[in-house]
Amino acid sequence: MENLFRNYGEAIAMILFIIGFANLLLHKNLIKKIIGLNIMDSAIYLFLAEKGYIAGRGVPIVVDGVQSVEAYINPIPSGLVLTGIVVSVSVSALMLSLTIRLYRRYHTLDLDEISTLLKKEGV
Amino acid sequence: MSKLKPQKEYEKTRSFRFQRWLGGSRDPYVGQIEMQPQTPMEMPELTIQERLRDSQAVRDKVYDIENNKKLNLFRRIYVLAAIVYCAGLAVILLAMVASLPPTGEANRPVNNEVSARYIENGLQETGAVNIVTGMILDYRAFDTFGESNVLFAATTTVLILLHMKKKKNKEGKVEEIESDRLLEPKQDAILQASATVLVPIIILFGIYVILNGHLSPGGGFSGGAIIGAGLILYLSAFGFEKAKKLFTEKLYKGVSFTALTTYCLAKSYSFFTGANHLESHIPLGTPGAILSSGLILLLNICVGMVVACTMYTFYVMFRKGDF
Numbered sequence: 175m176e177n178l179f180r181n182y183g184e185a186i187a188m189i190l191f192i193i194g195f196a197n198l199l200l201h202k203n204l205i206k207k208i209i210g211l212n213i214m215d216s217a218i219y220l221f222l223a224e225k226g227y228i229a230g231r232g233v234p235i236v237v238d239g240v241q242s243v244e245a246y247i248n249p250i251p252s253g254l255v256l257t258g259i260v261v262s263v264s265v266s267a268l269m270l271s272l273t274i275r276l277y278r279r280y281h282t283l284d285l286d287e288i289s290t291l292l293k294k295e296g297v
Numbered sequence: 298m299s300k301l302k303p304q305k306e307y308e309k310t311r312s313f314r315f316q317r318w319l320g321g322s323r324d325p326y327v328g329q330i331e332m333q334p335q336t337p338m339e340m341p342e343l344t345i346q347e348r349l350r351d352s353q354a355v356r357d358k359v360y361d362i363e364n365n366k367k368l369n370l371f372r373r374i375y376v377l378a379a380i381v382y383c384a385g386l387a388v389i390l391l392a393m394v395a396s397l398p399p400t401g402e403a404n405r406p407v408n409n410e411v412s413a414r415y416i417e418n419g420l421q422e423t424g425a426v427n428i429v430t431g432m433i434l435d436y437r438a439f440d441t442f443g444e445s446n447v448l449f450a451a452t453t454t455v456l457i458l459l460h461m462k463k464k465k466n467k468e469g470k471v472e473e474i475e476s477d478r479l480l481e482p483k484q485d486a487i488l489q490a491s492a493t494v495l496v497p498i499i500i501l502f503g504i505y506v507i508l509n510g511h512l513s514p515g516g517g518f519s520g521g522a523i524i525g526a527g528l529i530l531y532l533s534a535f536g537f538e539k540a541k542k543l544f545t546e547k548l549y550k551g552v553s554f555t556a557l558t559t560y561c562l563a564k565s566y567s568f569f570t571g572a573n574h575l576e577s578h579i580p581l582g583t584p585g586a587i588l589s590s591g592l593i594l595l596l597n598i599c600v601g602m603v604v605a606c607t608m609y610t611f612y613v614m615f616r617k618g619d620f
């Protein structure tokens with residue numbers, strides 16, 4: 175339990191993840207579902223950034239030629255977060271454009287209404 | 298002086314086939330593979346009243362909870378199960394966090410010999426002062442190439458999904474597609490005045506961030522996003538007519554293709570020479586100077602161009618459906 179409060183950054187990341195996941199499950203509106211997925215993405219970035227942090231050390235940019243491990247934080251999670259952000263942007267754009275196509279066809283964003291209309295068409 | 302070949306002889310040459318492939322005038326799959334016949338969806342032209350009535354009917358049918366006890370029960374069970382599932386997941390994840398090694402300590406298993414290697418040898422091997430840039434654009438450059446291609450694929454898909462053909466009426470004039478866009482304010486004086494000042498500064502700052510990617514925080518992705526934001530501000534202030542002079546679909550195609558090909562060729566050369574223990578003849582330069590760190594500057598510029606074009610194309614496609 176004491177460890178949970180020391181790792182408060184990771185704990186907040188996990189709570190954010192749950193909030194996004196609940197958004198994804200409980201909302202019927204497609205745009206709100208996409209917002210929930212993006213909240214989950216942000217939670218993962220926060221988790222990765224917390225994993226790379228080391229107290230009292232600087233950003234991994236070499237200053238004055240100092241190249242000892244004791245001077246800098248871990249650079250690998252920063253690179254992973256960069257990858258994640260790019261993929262998340264692409265996925266969000268793709269989902270939003272699919273949502274626009276669905277709206278043009280069915281004139282609604284509600285998932286239940288869309289599935290009812292689909293059944294009516296016999297798909 | 299070279300002689301012009303007759304058309305029949307020219308059609309047999311490789312350059313004709315290349316031109317045809319580039320222009321896309323012939324689809325090689327037509328008649329070669331079996332395709333499902335597709336019938337265009339016919340949407341009856343409805344008035345607003347009819348459409349509202351139809352959607353109200355669907356809504357009544359879907360949310361007819363009082364007369365549908367089964368549906369009501371399912372809704373309640375679904376919400377309850379979702380909440381229980383989320384709560385259970387929260388408990389599991391928080392227990393996981395509680396058993397993780399404490400944050401901020403140096404002797405966690407994450408901080409192993411890989412990160413030590415990047416920090417201790419990164420400057421000598423890549424020439425980049427910024428260790429993260431040296432890592433993502435030199436050690437793991439093919440990963441970043443994949444990311445740029447993901448962006449390119451996403452833009453292509455958005456172009457396919459949202460591209461709207463301009464309707465032409467009988468006089469041959471392009472019809473304005475009826476939408477909310479007609480109600481947007483045009484030629485806003487305050488926005489135009491502030492954009493005149495801000496757009497050059499934003500784009501210059503983006504170029505600065507890209508060119509200093511190996512020296513300071515930033516790089517191709519963040520700088521490209523800043524340039525894309527500047528282009529979007531220009532478009533919002535001055536409208537599509539002026540933005541069309543600056544940025545067209547042809548320019549998008551050219552820039553993306555050139556940037557991705559340059560990235561691929563440069564990094565393939567670097568990996569080829571590295572894997573075969575050959576001298577690559579790319580000087581690393583003095584660390585800290587702008588022209589240093591080998592290929593990283595070139596790769597940053599390529600990534601920045603792809604990201605800027607992608608951001609602008611996303612915005613244009615979502616707002617209008619056409620350049």
